[in-house]
Amino acid sequence: MTFETEKKTDLRQLASDVLARALKAGATDAEAVVAEGDEFEVRVRLGQVETLKESGSRAIGLRVFLGQKTANTSTSDFSEESIVDGAMTLAKITSEDSFAGLPEREEFGQLQGDLKLYFDDVNLQPPAERIEIARRAEAAAMAFDTRIQNSSGADFDTGTSYKVLTNSRGFTGEYRRSYCGFSVSPIAIDAQGGMQRNYWYSSSRTTSKLESPEEIGRIAAERTLRRLGARRVATQKASVVFSPEIARGIVGNIFDAANGDAIYRHATFFDDMLGKQVAGENITIIDDGTMMLDGIGGFGTAPFDGEGLPTRRTVLVEKGVLQTYVNNSYTARKLNMRSTGSASRGLAGNPGIGAHNFYLEPGDCAPEQLIGDVKNGLYVTETMGFGVNLVTGDYSQGAAGIWIENGELAYPVEEITIAGNLKDMYRNIVAIGNDLVFRSAAAAPTIRVEGMTIAGA
Numbered sequence: 001m002t003f004e005t006e007k008k009t010d011l012r013q014l015a016s017d018v019l020a021r022a023l024k025a026g027a028t029d030a031e032a033v034v035a036e037g038d039e040f041e042v043r044v045r046l047g048q049v050e051t052l053k054e055s056g057s058r059a060i061g062l063r064v065f066l067g068q069k070t071a072n073t074s075t076s077d078f079s080e081e082s083i084v085d086g087a088m089t090l091a092k093i094t095s096e097d098s099f100a101g102l103p104e105r106e107e108f109g110q111l112q113g114d115l116k117l118y119f120d121d122v123n124l125q126p127p128a129e130r131i132e133i134a135r136r137a138e139a140a141a142m143a144f145d146t147r148i149q150n151s152s153g154a155d156f157d158t159g160t161s162y163k164v165l166t167n168s169r170g171f172t173g174e175y176r177r178s179y180c181g182f183s184v185s186p187i188a189i190d191a192q193g194g195m196q197r198n199y200w201y202s203s204s205r206t207t208s209k210l211e212s213p214e215e216i217g218r219i220a221a222e223r224t225l226r227r228l229g230a231r232r233v234a235t236q237k238a239s240v241v242f243s244p245e246i247a248r249g250i251v252g253n254i255f256d257a258a259n260g261d262a263i264y265r266h267a268t269f270f271d272d273m274l275g276k277q278v279a280g281e282n283i284t285i286i287d288d289g290t291m292m293l294d295g296i297g298g299f300g301t302a303p304f305d306g307e308g309l310p311t312r313r314t315v316l317v318e319k320g321v322l323q324t325y326v327n328n329s330y331t332a333r334k335l336n337m338r339s340t341g342s343a344s345r346g347l348a349g350n351p352g353i354g355a356h357n358f359y360l361e362p363g364d365c366a367p368e369q370l371i372g373d374v375k376n377g378l379y380v381t382e383t384m385g386f387g388v389n390l391v392t393g394d395y396s397q398g399a400a401g402i403w404i405e406n407g408e409l410a411y412p413v414e415e416i417t418i419a420g421n422l423k424d425m426y427r428n429i430v431a432i433g434n435d436l437v438f439r440s441a442a443a444a445p446t447i448r449v450e451g452m453t454i455a456g457a
């Protein structure tokens with residue numbers, strides 16, 4: 001038996017032992033989750049290592065039920081007595097909740113086969129090689145143009161994790177994940193002394209799929225340089241084009257608005273909108289926990305959700321119509337629906353609701369064409385602050401980007417605010433790009449929204 005196999009067996013046994021002890025202590029149902037992880041992080045600035053960190057963690061969480069009373073505890077102290085006794089003590093003094101409980105036995109399950117979520121090369125890559133990749137990305141950015149004379153730094157991060165979930169209704173599941181990625185943030189200065197900063201990055205589950213450090217450095221440099229000489233524009237209503245990295249946040253609000261927890265609390269503008277038109281007919285939005293990309297599991301792919309239900313492909317919005325709310329078992333009971341396999345589970349607290357691989361289906365329009373159809377408007381490359389009200393749909397955020405004149409990117413703009421209402425914005429997405437790329441678990445192509453307010457000079 002290998003060391004890794006022994007370690008997995010130890011964690012499975014630990015979860016099983018804690019579960020058995022909770023039931024022996026009087027719990028009518030129980031669920032244990034054990035998580036172990038390793039992280040590496042290095043930050044390089046101007047070619048020199050500024051920070052270097054390696055860390056490991058191992059912890060356990062326990063959820064117990066006494067009828068319809070429930071309590072949670074978590075600890076990195078693997079003394080079974082402390083976590084079980086603490087959970088049982090808390091459960092005895094909490095109030096009953098008629099919707100509390102584990103899923104039904106027939107609901108449990110997991111995807112079979114190798115989902116390609118873990119790759120050994122992430123841990124096997126020597127630290128010196130990781131540092132060199134960060135150095136190369138920064139060096140490429142700084143060599144791109146003489147106006148780039150400084151840097152906020154470049155970093156390289158890796159992480160691996162192993163999770164075991166087991167409960168008293170017969171479910172036991174486990175999986176491993178790996179991640180690696182690097183980024184660089186150059187600083188450019190113009191002739192008047194004005195400075196601008198931007199970034200770019202590459203990420204993957206395996207080092208073999210990371211992009212070239214030189215390519216990432218070049219893109220980061222170009223993104224930074226195009227911000228030099230930024231100015232304000234007059235307050236007006238205009239077309240707004242959102243770059244993919246900003247569009248994914250706009251689209252991500254749909255998941256939050258369709259969250260079963262917000263729905264049963266009547267705290268979302270999607271309340272009572274099931275089966276109704278909430279966006280234009282060109283909008284289809286999907287959350288897919290089963291996704292494979294180029295033979296590798298997506299960043300949000302997993303064999304089961306935070307409660308032990310198999311992940312699945314869920315169409316939230318189809319041709320503009322809201323098809324479902326996203327639920328875990330608790331909110332599903334509240335709404336008299338079924339779980340969508342969307343439970344998210346840390347070590348502490350009750351399961352929440354989280355997305356897997358969440359995205360807007362791409363259109364057939366090249367980004368250049370999408371911008372080319374705009375006479376006057378804004379191409380948004382950055383937003384600042386938090387200005388979304390999910391109850392009303394009101395949207396207002398600080399922004400920076402590039403002004404569009406006669407279908408061309410004309411000059412950079414900053415110190416402006418873009419505003420609208422998400423209910424109108426989703427109906428006014430008039431064009432969708434064909435440039436859908438997953439750099440994280442959420443993704444969207446370039447989109448163009450008509451009639452937004454731009455507040456400037």
